[in-house]
Amino acid sequence: MSPELPVFRYHPDPIATGSIRASAETCACCERATGWIYTATFYTAHEVSGPFCPWCIADGSAAARFDGEFVDAYGLDGVSEAILHEVTRRTPGFHAWQDPHWLVHCDDAAAFIGEVGYGDLAAHPEALDQLRQDLRIGGQHDPARLDEFLTHLGEGASAMLFRCTICGTHLAYVDAS
Known part of the structure; x- marks a missing residue:
């Protein structure tokens, strides 16, 4: 053992x-x-x-x-x-x-939790909101298309989920093939 x-x-x-x-x-x-x-x-x-x-x-x-x-x-x-x-x-x-x-939060590296699809990401609304904001900044301005994309995470694209080691806030970024 x-x-x-x-x-x-x-x-x-x-x-x-x-x-x-x-x-x-x-x-x-x-x-x-x-x-x-x-x-x-x-x-x-x-x-x-x-x-x-x-x-x-x-x-x-x-x-x-x-x-x-x-x-x-x-x-x-x-x-x-x-x-x-x-x-x-x-x-x-x-x-x-x-x-x-x-990812970083509260001046510390966040803890990597794992690769997740929409279902797991939806359990962490702060990460979903942060991801929406990041994708808007990245050029996706149509809210309907953005939500359509996010609800299909896990199908060709996924989110990398992190948790702040200081305050517990969840964060994410999109990873796609």
Whole structure:
């Protein structure tokens, strides 16, 4: 039996999001088979011979050894250097159609909850309202077309849902193929 997974403040359930899965594979950093392996993005110019275990992500050893990042810094404007480092180098990234990015609220990185469709997003009206506002700014001005698009999230496009670690507000952005 594997030891308990490390806790990731900014990605509280990486198993549910598919970023970490059970596996007998060996970690490219510590060279141990821990029973769990990371499945999402890692950005580096170095050759990496395989995936990483959650412990090498959590303690920063994988990012340090291969001079890489699990998450791009895009979207993390205004957070402290320590938070930027924790999210990019010590937090599992996630799968997305387009380049994934992290959202910020209350001067802190938000926690990634997962990819959701309209039904799950509707349970968080503040995230839905924020998404409507962002899409209007992005050029979608027809409210009927905007609502039609949003109600079909989960069908070719989805929302990436986050929760503020300070106030609990939910946020989202659209990801599409």
